[in-house]
Amino acid sequence: MSITRRHLALASLGGLGLRPQLSTAQHLNSAALSPQDLRHAQALRELGLKDSLAYALTESLVTEVGARPAGSPADARAVAWAQAQMQRLGLSQVRAEPVSMKVWQRGPLNVMLSSPVPHPLTALALGNSISTAPEGLDAEVAYYPDLAALKADHSERPKGRIVFVDQRMSRSRDGSGYGLAVMARIGGAVEAARRGAVAVVIRSIGTDRDRLAHTGAMRYDQQVAMIPALAVSVPDAELIARLHQRSLQPDGQPLRMRLNMRNVSHVEATSHNVLGEIPGTDLAQEVVMLSAHLDSWDVGQGAVDDGAGVGIVLAAAKTLLQGGQRPRRTVRVVLFANEENGFDGALAYGEAHVREVHQMLSESDFGAGQPWRLRSRVREEALPVIQTLAELLAPLGIARPDTQANQGSPGPDAAFLMRKYGWPGLELTQDGTRYFDGHHTENDTLEQVDPATLPVNVAAWATTAWVAAQSPVGWGPIAV
Amino acid sequence: MSITRRHLALASLGGLGLRPQLSTAQHLNSAALSPQDLRHAQALRELGLKDSLAYALTESLVTEVGARPAGSPADARAVAWAQAQMQRLGLSQVRAEPVSMKVWQRGPLNVMLSSPVPHPLTALALGNSISTAPEGLDAEVAYYPDLAALKADHSERPKGRIVFVDQRMSRSRDGSGYGLAVMARIGGAVEAARRGAVAVVIRSIGTDRDRLAHTGAMRYDQQVAMIPALAVSVPDAELIARLHQRSLQPDGQPLRMRLNMRNVSHVEATSHNVLGEIPGTDLAQEVVMLSAHLDSWDVGQGAVDDGAGVGIVLAAAKTLLQGGQRPRRTVRVVLFANEENGFDGALAYGEAHVREVHQMLSESDFGAGQPWRLRSRVREEALPVIQTLAELLAPLGIARPDTQANQGSPGPDAAFLMRKYGWPGLELTQDGTRYFDGHHTENDTLEQVDPATLPVNVAAWATTAWVAAQSPVGWGPIAV
Numbered sequence: 003m004s005i006t007r008r009h010l011a012l013a014s015l016g017g018l019g020l021r022p023q024l025s026t027a028q029h030l031n032s033a034a035l036s037p038q039d040l041r042h043a044q045a046l047r048e049l050g051l052k053d054s055l056a057y058a059l060t061e062s063l064v065t066e067v068g069a070r071p072a073g074s075p076a077d078a079r080a081v082a083w084a085q086a087q088m089q090r091l092g093l094s095q096v097r098a099e100p101v102s103m104k105v106w107q108r109g110p111l112n113v114m115l116s117s118p119v120p121h122p123l124t125a126l127a128l129g130n131s132i133s134t135a136p137e138g139l140d141a142e143v144a145y146y147p148d149l150a151a152l153k154a155d156h157s158e159r160p161k162g163r164i165v166f167v168d169q170r171m172s173r174s175r176d177g178s179g180y181g182l183a184v185m186a187r188i189g190g191a192v193e194a195a196r197r198g199a200v201a202v203v204i205r206s207i208g209t210d211r212d213r214l215a216h217t218g219a220m221r222y223d224q225q226v227a228m229i230p231a232l233a234v235s236v237p238d239a240e241l242i243a244r245l246h247q248r249s250l251q252p253d254g255q256p257l258r259m260r261l262n263m264r265n266v267s268h269v270e271a272t273s274h275n276v277l278g279e280i281p282g283t284d285l286a287q288e289v290v291m292l293s294a295h296l297d298s299w300d301v302g303q304g305a306v307d308d309g310a311g312v313g314i315v316l317a318a319a320k321t322l323l324q325g326g327q328r329p330r331r332t333v334r335v336v337l338f339a340n341e342e343n344g345f346d347g348a349l350a351y352g353e354a355h356v357r358e359v360h361q362m363l364s365e366s367d368f369g370a371g372q373p374w375r376l377r378s379r380v381r382e383e384a385l386p387v388i389q390t391l392a393e394l395l396a397p398l399g400i401a402r403p404d405t406q407a408n409q410g411s412p413g414p415d416a417a418f419l420m421r422k423y424g425w426p427g428l429e430l431t432q433d434g435t436r437y438f439d440g441h442h443t444e445n446d447t448l449e450q451v452d453p454a455t456l457p458v459n460v461a462a463w464a465t466t467a468w469v470a471a472q473s474p475v476g477w478g479p480i481a482v
Numbered sequence: 483m484s485i486t487r488r489h490l491a492l493a494s495l496g497g498l499g500l501r502p503q504l505s506t507a508q509h510l511n512s513a514a515l516s517p518q519d520l521r522h523a524q525a526l527r528e529l530g531l532k533d534s535l536a537y538a539l540t541e542s543l544v545t546e547v548g549a550r551p552a553g554s555p556a557d558a559r560a561v562a563w564a565q566a567q568m569q570r571l572g573l574s575q576v577r578a579e580p581v582s583m584k585v586w587q588r589g590p591l592n593v594m595l596s597s598p599v600p601h602p603l604t605a606l607a608l609g610n611s612i613s614t615a616p617e618g619l620d621a622e623v624a625y626y627p628d629l630a631a632l633k634a635d636h637s638e639r640p641k642g643r644i645v646f647v648d649q650r651m652s653r654s655r656d657g658s659g660y661g662l663a664v665m666a667r668i669g670g671a672v673e674a675a676r677r678g679a680v681a682v683v684i685r686s687i688g689t690d691r692d693r694l695a696h697t698g699a700m701r702y703d704q705q706v707a708m709i710p711a712l713a714v715s716v717p718d719a720e721l722i723a724r725l726h727q728r729s730l731q732p733d734g735q736p737l738r739m740r741l742n743m744r745n746v747s748h749v750e751a752t753s754h755n756v757l758g759e760i761p762g763t764d765l766a767q768e769v770v771m772l773s774a775h776l777d778s779w780d781v782g783q784g785a786v787d788d789g790a791g792v793g794i795v796l797a798a799a800k801t802l803l804q805g806g807q808r809p810r811r812t813v814r815v816v817l818f819a820n821e822e823n824g825f826d827g828a829l830a831y832g833e834a835h836v837r838e839v840h841q842m843l844s845e846s847d848f849g850a851g852q853p854w855r856l857r858s859r860v861r862e863e864a865l866p867v868i869q870t871l872a873e874l875l876a877p878l879g880i881a882r883p884d885t886q887a888n889q890g891s892p893g894p895d896a897a898f899l900m901r902k903y904g905w906p907g908l909e910l911t912q913d914g915t916r917y918f919d920g921h922h923t924e925n926d927t928l929e930q931v932d933p934a935t936l937p938v939n940v941a942a943w944a945t946t947a948w949v950a951a952q953s954p955v956g957w958g959p960i961a962v
Contacts, residue, residue, distance in 0.1 A: 065724045068601045079599065119559065121548045124924060212692060213782065213924035237783070237927035244545045302693065303717070444604060444693035447717040 034390040039472040042327055043394050043465050050321045050461025051398075057453040059087060060313035060370075064303040064448050071300040072340030072347075073105035073271025080296050084276040084312070084337050091320045093278030093335065099354055101339040103346035105271045106130050108217075108300055109264030113203070113232065116140055117258035118245065124235040125203070126215035126301065126443075127265050128187060129343045130222070131231040134201070138262030139164075139230075141200050145246040145257070149186040152193050161198030164259045165190070166205075166246075168239055173209040176375075177368065177434035183207050184218070191231040192223045201230040201261055205239035210439040213237050217299055217442045219343045230263055273297070273339035275347045280322055282332035282471065288359040290333045290470040292318055292463055293416055294366050295341030302446030306437065310451050311366035312337055317456070318463035325464070329471030331361050338415040341367070348415035352422055360425035361477050362470040365413025366459065370451040371433035373462050376402045377410025379420060379427040380477040387477075388428075391469045398462055400430065426478035428470065430462050514870040519952040522807055523874050523945050530801045530941025531878075537933040539567060540793035540850075544783040544928050551780040552820030552827075553585035553751025560776050564756040564792070564817050571800045573758030573815065579834055581819040583826035585751045586610050588697075588780055589744030593683070593712065596620060597738035598725065604715040605683070606695040606781065606923075607745050608667060609823045610702070611711040614681070618742030619644075619710075621680050625726040625737070629666040632673050641678030644739045645670070646685075648723055653689040656855075657848065657914035663687050664698070671711040672703045681710040681741055685719035690919040693717050697779055698922045699823045710743055753777070753819035755827045760802055762812035762951065768839040770813045770950040772798055772943055773896055774846050775821035782926030786917065790931050791846035792817055797936070798943035805944070809951030811841050818895040821847070828895035832902055840905035841957050842950040845893025846939065850931040851913035853942050856882045857890025859900060859907040860957040867957075868908075871949045878942050880910065906958035908950065910942050 035043070067083050070076040081098050088096040106129055115121040144163040146152040152160070152167055169186035172179035187207050194202040206216035215235045222228045234242070248254050276296060282288065294311030298304020319335050339347030376395055378388045385408065392402035411417045412427030420427040433455075440446045470477065515523070547563055550556040561578050568576040586609055595601040624643040626632040632640070632647055649666035652659035667687050674682040686696035695715045702708045714722070728734050756776060762768065774791030778784020799815050819827030856875055858868045865888065872882035891897045892907030900907040913935075920926045950957065 061724070065721060065728075066599060068599070068721075076600070119546060119548070120556070211927075211929040212694075213927055214693065237925075237929050240927075240929065241545060241548075241783075244541070248545075303721075445717075447691075447693055447720075449691040449717050449720065 034387040034474065035469065035472055042325060043468050046321055046325045046464040046468050047394060047398065047461045049324060050318065050464040051457050053317050053321060053457040053460040055320055056313035056317035056456040056460050057451065059316050060305060060309045060451055061448060063309045063312060064305045069300050069302060069304050070296065070298050072273050072297040072343065073103060073269065077273050077297055081274045081276055084296055087316060088276065088278035088335065091316060092323050093319060094281050096278040098274035098276050099350065101273045101275055101346050101350040103271055103273060103340055103344055104268045106343060107266040107269055109133070109266060111232065111263045113259065113261045115242070115245070115257060116260040118255040121241060123238045124213050124215055125232045125238070126217040127263055128220040128231040128233060129217060130220055130267065131263070131265055132228050132267065133264045134230050134262055138260065139200055140258060140260040143242070143257040143259050144199070145242070149190060149193065155197065160194055163199055164201045164203055164261065165194035165199040166203045166242055168205045168243055169207070170205065171207050171209055171438065173435060175433055175435050176431060177437060179209065180207065180438055187218050187233065188220050191220055191229055192226050195227045195229045199229060203259065204233050206233045206235055208236065208438050208441055208443065211236050212445060214443040214445055217301060230261065232263065273347070275339050275351050276337040278319070278335050280319060280329060280333040283328050283330050285330045286332050288331040288361045290329070290331050290362045290467050291336055291360060291364060291416065292333065292467055293336040293338060293364060293413070295347065295415060296337040297340050297342055299342055299442050301442070301444045302440065303448060304446060305448045306369045306446050306450050307441060308341070308367045310370035310456065314366045314456060314459045314463060317460045318467060321460055321464035322467060329468060331471040333467050333471055341415050345415060345418050348418040352419050356423065361473070363412045363416035363420050363425050363427045364429070364466070365416040366463065367413045368432040368434055369437045370455055371435070371437060372455045373398065373400050373430040373432050373459055375431035376400050377406065377429040377431065378408050379410050379412065379480055380408065381426065381480055383475050384426070384473065384477040387469065387473045387475060391466060394465050394469065395462055398458055400462060421482050424479040424482050426480050428466060430466065432459070514867040514954065515949065515952055522805060523948050526801055526805045526944040526948050527874060527878065527941045529804060530798065530944040531937050533797050533801060533937040533940040535800055536793035536797035536936040536940050537931065539796050540785060540789045540931055541928060543789045543792060544785045549780050549782060549784050550776065550778050552753050552777040552823065553583060553749065557753050557777055561754045561756055564776055567796060568756065568758035568815065571796060572803050573799060574761050576758040578754035578756050579830065581753045581755055581826050581830040583751055583753060583820055583824055584748045586823060587746040587749055589613070589746060591712065591743045593739065593741045595722070595725070595737060596740040598735040601721060603718045604693050604695055605712045605718070606697040607743055608700040608711040608713060609697060610700055610747065611743070611745055612708050612747065613744045614710050614742055618740065619680055620738060620740045623722070623737040623739050624679070625722070629670060629673065635677065640674055643679055644681045644683055644741065645674035645679040646683045646722055648685045648719055649687070650685065651687050651689055651918065653915060655913055655915050656911060657917060659689065660687065660918055667698050667713065668700050671700055671709055672706050675707045675709045679709060683739065684713045686713045686715055688716065688918050688921055688923065691716050692925060694923040694925055696922045697781060710741065712743065753827070755819050755831050756817040758799070758815045760799060760809060760813040763808050763810050765811045768811040768841045770809070770811050770842045770947050771816055771840060771844060771896065772813065772947055773816040773818060773844060773893070775827065775895060776817040777820050777822055779822055779922050781922070781924045782920065783928060784926060785928045786849045786926050786930050787921060788821070788847045790850035790936065794846045794936060794939045794943060797940045798947060801940055801944035802947060809948060811951040813947050813951055821895050825895060825898050828898040832899050836903065841953070843892045843896035843900050843905050843907045844909070844946070845896040846943065847893045848912040848914055849917045850935055851915070851917065852935045853878065853880050853910040853912050853939055855911035856880050857886065857909040857911065858888050859890050859892065859960055860888065861906065861960055863955050864906070864953065864957040867949065867953045867955060871946060874945050874949065875942055878938055880942060901962050904959040904962050906960050908946060910946065912939070
């Protein structure tokens with residue numbers, strides 16, 4: 003997951019004390035779904051809990067493909083892998099829809115503190131960062147505790163210096179710390195360059211204390227000079243902070259940093275969204291989307307982000323097939339291209355499918371953790387069905403909070419489409435307490451995926467897709 | 483810490499159920515020490531528990547020097563740092579004793595799985611490894627689950643191949659898993675080369691699951707061809723194991739690895755053991771050693787290995803000074819050079835100090851964890867004093883097990899000297915449950931040092947040094 007607005011929204015929601023209520027068919031709000039459909043929803047939920055396919059697929063993707071940055075040869079292998087898996091699982095209309103894009107490619111990076119004493123730094127370029135000049139640069143460091151402090155500085159201090167933004171991120175179940183911190187990564191270069199800085203270096207946006215830097219997308223502003231942008235690991239940021247404190251002493255020496263980095267931008271490439279379906283019956287022209295993104299960053303294995311999501315939604319579709327009843331609406335699995343650095347897949351999907359009625363957008367892109375919250379973004383007439391869904395999901399430990407219950411965000415690609423087309427969305431928030439430890443780092447490996455929590459996700463999504471497909475009312479369009 | 487015999491010995495000792503008994507001066511075995519000395523030992527213990535210097539020194543060393551491989555410019559800065567700290571703390575006879583050595587230097591490394599699909603691998607050369615030929619090598623992988631399996635293989639399979647040894651290490655408080663696993667690192671190259679392999683790659687010897695490889699020393703045998711040796715991170719080893727399993731399927735494809743690595747061996751260098759003393763009174767010619775090693779591997783910050791040990795023993799000496807009573811024997815702090823890859827410091831110390839009576843050797847080189855076990859290696863006549871020491875340390879949570887209580891090992895450099903010269907040793911085993919997570923990796927940073935556990939170590943060593951210094955009987959020599 004790379005997007006930020008979702009988290010900015012999440013940030014305003016506090017912790018939830020709701021406890022799920024165990025529910026059975028006879029107690030459910032049956033006004034919304036037929037008794038047969040309710041019973042089948044429960045059957046799918048129980049079937050999903052027995053799943054082992056989600057983990058097997060995640061393992062297969064990271065083992066047989068590995069990291070798969072959009073437009074790379076590995077990405078092409080992932081597209082082939084995804085189609086083969088969808089065929090094998092029995093999905094229909096399996097196809098890869100082309101997505102044209104310009105991709106950014108990481109090159110060599112060398113960065114160190116050169117003064118007061120040499121310290122090698124563990125760092126990663128931020129996605130879209132330009133290179134340094136071939137000879138690199140060596141400049142004094144201007145330290146800021148966070149992005150707000152940089153924005154508040156109207157002095158000449160950043161001019162000619164490397165701005166360091168020591169933005170900290172807090173740990174929370176809903177990942178809200180990310181939304182509060184990530185603008186340092188996305189917008190740090192613009193803020194620093196506006197003030198004359200020659201480069202920006204940030205503390206990694208993450209909750210770990212490992213010597214592994216976190217990458218992620220950053221943006222330039224056409225009105226502002228482009229400067230190199232990178233993230234150092236948290237222990238390196240702590241080291242810089244300690245040396246900065248020493249530099250403030252009477253005998254303190256200024257910090258200097260030496261930086262050389264080569265990246266390539268705007269490389270023409272083609273990737274694909276991979277789609278597969280369970281055809282609907284009387285409402286087959288309406289689409290219930292289960293999605294994840296197929297690409298990953300180039301570091302790590304893309305196991306948590308978003309191999310687990312790929313495994314979950316494919317296994318949820320397989321659960322629906324195994325349930326043996328065809329849905330009224332068409333359930334479509336979409337594996338998006340280039341979520342991480344451009345949303346080209348979401349853009350292309352929207353253009354290709356703009357005329358279709360979308361009953362539900364969703365995306366599993368918050369790792370492998372336990373789902374604990376249901377939020378929707380549907381028109382008011384559909385809320386009774388969502389309430390029924392909430393009762394069906396409660397035994398899984400998924401609650402539906404009263405606050406912002408219909409202000410959900412269905413995940414990065416899906417949210418992009420929701421905002422653009424007014425298609426309704428469904429969010430099952432996963433436990434993100436540890437999600438940002440290895441997010442966008444070399445530590446995004448299969449070791450971070452807990453096989454025990456995947457079946458709960460599969461059960462939740464299979465149930466959700468079924469309820470959306472059988473709903474007597476349309477969930478959209480929504481006002482956006 | 484790098485040495486292995488200690489751990490091989492530890493491996494044979496099971497868990498301990500002993501609970502410490504709170505003791506007061508009047509209950510102590512006062513036959514061994516005078517009542518005044520006993521009371522002062524207790525006072526030092528309490529003083530040590532208030533320590534904050536150990537952490538401050540560790541922080542200073544890693545911040546102002548950082549990683550300090552023996553013979554490097556950073557190592558020279560560490561020597562200057564250590565002398566300055568000893569002077570500042572009020573130690574006497576502060577000096578740096580030269581240590582000549584030939585050092586190994588890490589160069590660039592590039593390794594990947596090239597078949598069945600490309601996977602970049604996270605790896606580190608093992609210390610002393612030769613380079614590959616400039617063009618590198620690309621060979622099929624011969625997989626072995628552990629070193630024993632490689633040793634048992636008398637077939638032609640390793641010939642011309644890259645041997646992969648997937649040796650696992652188990653987690654334990656006493657670190658015994660290291661002793662059981664580390665021979666794969668030290669001796670893997672020789673075993674593989676004997677069988678005609680072109681390189682050896684091992685699973686990192688560590689207990690973590692991070693995408694960070696563990697380095698550490700390996701050895702060649704003059705009778706056997708030298709081949710390149712490296713370790714991949716645990717997640718990479720798991721990937722290789724999964725692909726190996728797939729290669730055994732009917733349609734399985736063999737694994738191939740591509741490797742290019744440049745290192746430099748036998749570089750002439752000079753480093754220094756750094757010494758400082760608290761002069762004794764009537765037995766001033768006898769030495770009570772508190773030691774740690776000043777060097778570190780080139781990866782990480784050398785915070786846990788052995789910055790924490792440096793901080794602990796310097797703070798213990800400062801505690802003795804603050805106690806205000808001069809010891810009978812001289813307490814000498816020794817910070818050894820190049821423990822990690824050669825023991826040149828221990829060797830040079832022995833040659834320079836062979837004629838001195840050593841009452842006690844010791845070394846704090848197992849990280850920053852809580853000490854929990856007292857073991858000695860002293861002559862029988864000294865055992866009552868050790869028992870008194872045990873009673874003094876019991877309130878700190880340090881037990882003295884009955885089994886192998888006098889078969890202790892005082893730490894790598896100290897154990898080397900003990901074995902060579904028959905000088906007695908004292909061991910305070912620290913909790914090593916997490917020690918091997920970041921051991922010899924980029925994750926050996928200040929973040930892994932818990933400030934709360936250092937004062938217990940300081941208290942224990944100050945008390946121990948005092949008891950050794952005041953002992954009415956000599957602790958050595960011992961039969962070795």
